[in-house]
Amino acid sequence: MRFYIRKLAALFLTVLLVSVITFLVFQVLPGDPAQIVLGVDADAHQLAELRKTMGLERPAAERYLSWIKDTSTGELGTSLRYQRPVADILQERLPVTISLAILSLGLTLIIGLPLGIYIARRDGKISALFLSVLTQLGVAVPSFWLAFLLILIFSVTFRLFPTYGYVPWHESPLGALKSLFLPALALAIPGIAVVIRYLRNTLLDQSRMDYVRTARSKGLRERSIMYRHMLRNSLIPVLTIVGLLIADTLGGSIVVENVFALPGLGNLLITSIGTRDLPLLQTLVLYIAFIVVCINFIVDMLYKIIDPRIRLKR
Amino acid sequence: MKWKQLVRNKPFVIGASLIGLLLMLMVMSLFYTPYGPNEMNTAMRLAHPQPSHWWGTDNFGRDIFSRIVEGTQTAFLIGVSSVAIGLFFGLFIGAIAGYRGGWTDEVLMRLMDAKLAFPGILLAIMLVSVFGPGLGNTIVALGLMSIPAFARIARSGFIQYKEFNFVKAAVARGAGATRIIVHHILPNIASPIIVAASLRFSGSILAEAGLSYLGLGVQPPDPSWGRMLSEAQPFIVNAPWYVLITGSVITVMVLGFNLLGDGIRDVYDNKS
Numbered sequence A: 001m002r003f004y005i006r007k008l009a010a011l012f013l014t015v016l017l018v019s020v021i022t023f024l025v026f027q028v029l030p031g032d033p034a035q036i037v038l039g040v041d042a043d044a045h046q047l048a049e050l051r052k053t054m055g056l057e058r059p060a061a062e063r064y065l066s067w068i069k070d071t072s073t074g075e076l077g078t079s080l081r082y083q084r085p086v087a088d089i090l091q092e093r094l095p096v097t098i099s100l101a102i103l104s105l106g107l108t109l110i111i112g113l114p115l116g117i118y119i120a121r122r123d124g125k126i127s128a129l130f131l132s133v134l135t136q137l138g139v140a141v142p143s144f145w146l147a148f149l150l151i152l153i154f155s156v157t158f159r160l161f162p163t164y165g166y167v168p169w170h171e172s173p174l175g176a177l178k179s180l181f182l183p184a185l186a187l188a189i190p191g192i193a194v195v196i197r198y199l200r201n202t203l204l205d206q207s208r209m210d211y212v213r214t215a216r217s218k219g220l221r222e223r224s225i226m227y228r229h230m231l232r233n234s235l236i237p238v239l240t241i242v243g244l245l246i247a248d249t250l251g252g253s254i255v256v257e258n259v260f261a262l263p264g265l266g267n268l269l270i271t272s273i274g275t276r277d278l279p280l281l282q283t284l285v286l287y288i289a290f291i292v293v294c295i296n297f298i299v300d301m302l303y304k305i306i307d308p309r310i311r312l313k314r
Numbered sequence B: 001m002k003w004k005q006l007v008r009n010k011p012f013v014i015g016a017s018l019i020g021l022l023l024m025l026m027v028m029s030l031f032y033t034p035y036g037p038n039e040m041n042t043a044m045r046l047a048h049p050q051p052s053h054w055w056g057t058d059n060f061g062r063d064i065f066s067r068i069v070e071g072t073q074t075a076f077l078i079g080v081s082s083v084a085i086g087l088f089f090g091l092f093i094g095a096i097a098g099y100r101g102g103w104t105d106e107v108l109m110r111l112m113d114a115k116l117a118f119p120g121i122l123l124a125i126m127l128v129s130v131f132g133p134g135l136g137n138t139i140v141a142l143g144l145m146s147i148p149a150f151a152r153i154a155r156s157g158f159i160q161y162k163e164f165n166f167v168k169a170a171v172a173r174g175a176g177a178t179r180i181i182v183h184h185i186l187p188n189i190a191s192p193i194i195v196a197a198s199l200r201f202s203g204s205i206l207a208e209a210g211l212s213y214l215g216l217g218v219q220p221p222d223p224s225w226g227r228m229l230s231e232a233q234p235f236i237v238n239a240p241w242y243v244l245i246t247g248s249v250i251t252v253m254v255l256g257f258n259l260l261g262d263g264i265r266d267v268y269d270n271k272s
Helices: A002-028 A033-037 A044-055 A062-071 A086-121 A125-140 A143-158 A173-208 A210-217 A220-261 A265-274 A278-306 A308-313 B003-008 B010-031 B064-100 B104-114 B123-130 B135-161 B165-173 B177-213 B225-236 B240-269
Strands: none
Touching: A002 A173, A002 B123, A033 A044, A033 A278, A044 B123, A062 A278, A086 A125, A086 A173, A086 A220, A086 A265, A086 A278, A125 A265, A125 B240, A143 A173, A143 A220, A143 A278, A143 B177, A143 B225, A143 B240, A173 A220, A173 B104, A210 A220, A210 B123, A210 B165, A220 A265, A220 A278, A220 B123, A220 B177, A265 B123, A265 B177, A278 B123, B003 B010, B003 B240, B010 B240, B064 B104, B064 B135, B064 B225, B064 B240, B104 B135, B123 B135, B123 B177, B135 B177, B165 B177, B177 B225, B177 B240
């Protein structure tokens, strides 16, 4: 119980720091946020007007406190550009990014886990070389460039998927899947490379353990040693990697959503930079960071629940 | 330095060769490029790769090879300076956190953790959206992104080594904190720092490509591979080589630094 309380306190502290950083970057560092919104050649009257709407006449600390109070009660403010509540805009955009992230993570696991097991099982010189070339390339390639290549292969040459745009799930589930597949794959490939390499290395480490020798000497079949014993032990460290991959996927989707013109959070982020929509931007950044912190927290918790050794130690 | 082992380490040799090649291209581009990087030739728009234009031309008839070679300068500049910023502040923060310990350590490390909540290029995007895009701001933003990686390594190195007798002896001799940090502890954590520097270099190159692709990074007239990719995107069907070549060059540089880092880690970690 004490462990969970400590973790919750750390979560709270991190969220607090994240909100302070966000506020500092958007409200304090620029000097005059109204100037950022209107640009350098704005006239004085407009500036004064906007300062009033943004509540800039109050001291920064007071503004921060009221921002935090509003945000934590679900009052996310109003976008300057869209003249609509930020909460409504986020609600429209969130499903796209979440679907993309889930699909991409699914692809990472569906492709990465079997390949990792396969390569660990037949660990030879050639397959090891092939693997290292492939995984090195996988993490070195910019994911948005991979997206270009996928478009070139699957959309332009084979015409299997649309080149850009998004079809909402409620209009056509198949269309939605098709419009999300290539971006999800582009985002998944670096993750696949990481999962393969990591799983293979842990499996090979496990195969040298005593319990594997015991299992083998009591006559268990290789298949059952692999799946019932080694894989279970290897999946725990892989889970940590998956947690990190979720954050990477969200970060990567900022660029990839823009390649495919998907109306998600990443796309919204870049548009609102273009329109200098500071209130929207500030809340959006906090929102994305908050999602990442929460995911890390959940993975941390899962990790302890799955592995009783860690749970009992504390 | 363990040069003998490094020369026998394949990842290191391949990585060093790739970077060496790019470095040579960069030095060459300071004095000579086949065409002016911004020299337009409307008669030769989107030309195939051919003897007169090795890697073809773009939509303004500019020579892609010359532009990419020119871009190596920006890439190395961004890599080196962002790593330098990350290294300087990272070592500083890590040294204080590790050396002091206690609540200073706790606060600094929570701050580094909070930075991890801004995934990928989000932190850079935040800064650029407030201060505006451009080469200088991109470098600063990418430098800030690199700080936590170095801070972590420095911190754990300091926690580990401050208990060692040679450090205690130095303290007993009356050496100051700066002297202990620079002369006694830093040399011992040099290899993980070099590895991290190499990996952060490639991280910066990837992040710059993404930022510049989005129009938030390096601005014209400074050359940038990421911006070239965004210029190439509309011509992906008519001039696929433009996209293919530009992305491949970015990949080669990132791959080179990743391999270099992995190679050095292989050699220095295998103490057993």
